[in-house]
Amino acid sequence: MNRDNAGPASVCELTKSGSPSAAPSDVATAVLTDAEYELFAELGRPRRVDAGQVLFRRGELGTTLFVIARGAIDLDFGEDLVSKRLGPCEFFGELGLLIGDHARSADAIAASDGLLIELRHEEFERLVERDPGLTSHFLRRAILRVVLNEQGLIRRLRRRNQDLQAALDSLYATTHQLNQTEELIRTDELTGLYNRRGLTLHLQECRTIGAVQGMGLLLIDCDRFKQVNDEHGHLAGDRVLQSVASILRSVVGPDDIACRLGGDEFCLLVSAGHRDDVMRFAEFIVTTAQGLMHVPRHGDAVQPPLICPVSVGACLVDLGADWNDWYARADAALYQAKRSGGNRAQWQDAGLVPV
Ligand SMILES: Nc1nc2c(ncn2[C@@H]2O[C@H](COP(=O)(O)OP(=O)(O)OP(=O)(O)O)[C@@H](O)[C@H]2O)c(=O)[nH]1
Secondary structure, three states, X not given: OOHHHOOHHHHHHHHHHOOOOOOOXXXXXOEOOHHHHHHHXXXXXXXXXXXXOEEXXXXXXXXXXXXXXXXXXXXXXXXXXXXXXXXXXXXXXXXXXXXXXXXXXXXXXXXXXXXXXXXXXXXXXXXXXXXXXXXXXXXXXXXXXXXXXXXXXXXXXXXXXXXXXHHHHHHHHHHHHHHHHHHHHHEOOOOOOEOHHHHHHHHHHHHHOOOOOOEEEEEEEEOOHHHHHHHHOHHHHHHHHHHHHHHHHHHOOOOOXXXXXXXXXXXXXXXXXXXXXXHHHHHHHHXXXXXXXXXXXXOOOOOOOOOOOXXXXXXXXXXXXXXXXXXXXXXXXXXXHHHOOOOOEEEOOOOOOOO
């Protein structure tokens, strides 16, 4: 037989006889029974299709049901949904026929040259008149198939939702870890203040948002700190450094920053536009450290000190300069404070040449 000239009825029967997928007893199958196929082929309109030909696109309105007599049709549901390839005697596009002007849920493209049977509303009405029993059985199957497809889709969407939720949770956890790591690399382990890296990053951020105006810089250095270590041990020295850090933490506001630059040297960047404002911070730090040294301790044995005296050098932050210049000026003042015996605050006057 020349298959190209064969009518829809004979072609599909040929193919079906060897097709194990043709299981009409399965209610959800898209394969027509022999009786259904014969009737559809008799009443429907044959239509030839070429490989690659688009029958309809997703979203287009349609009213036609198609049965494949010969060849194959690919249904592409888009996004990450699984595509389907339908073969002889299988039908598709039934919602268009049943609902009328239904937006197609897939692209339908011919995978090979073939022959289809089209059923529009008028052909379907003739089908109902001719064999109501067969038609109602077909309709039940078609509807069940739609329902099962919907349920499958809902299951897939739920799974996808769970996957998305899990991905989101892990993203939150990673972001949290990253924030913690970033915080750690900015922080001095002993005192919990910013370390030098934290200060550098803070200054970069301030410069980016133009927030370095109206700030004062204080350099704070412990007096004769080596002696504390030598006489009472390194742990006692650590404790003294932590006490100094506590004083600095107690004076900083939300926009200020306290930092341990290294060893027994600290710095404060505070919001203060005038010398007197900056020096108030400096005096407070010196007198608080002094006051703590006189806190009475109990017991006969020689107690390690809670704190040691500190010296402070202070200056205003100059917008036109950078950290090295600010540091050099505050350091010159600090040097002067140390030379004058320590335990005091010194303002950076024009006469003090950076060392
Ligand atoms: N306990 C302790 N000591 C430290 C730490 N880092 C640095 N040091 C010690 O701090 C001491 C600093 O000594 P110096 O720079 O001579 O300072 P100083 O003894 O305070 O001398 P002046 O500043 O001139 O009064 C050194 O002995 C360092 O070993 C630390 O994290 N813990």
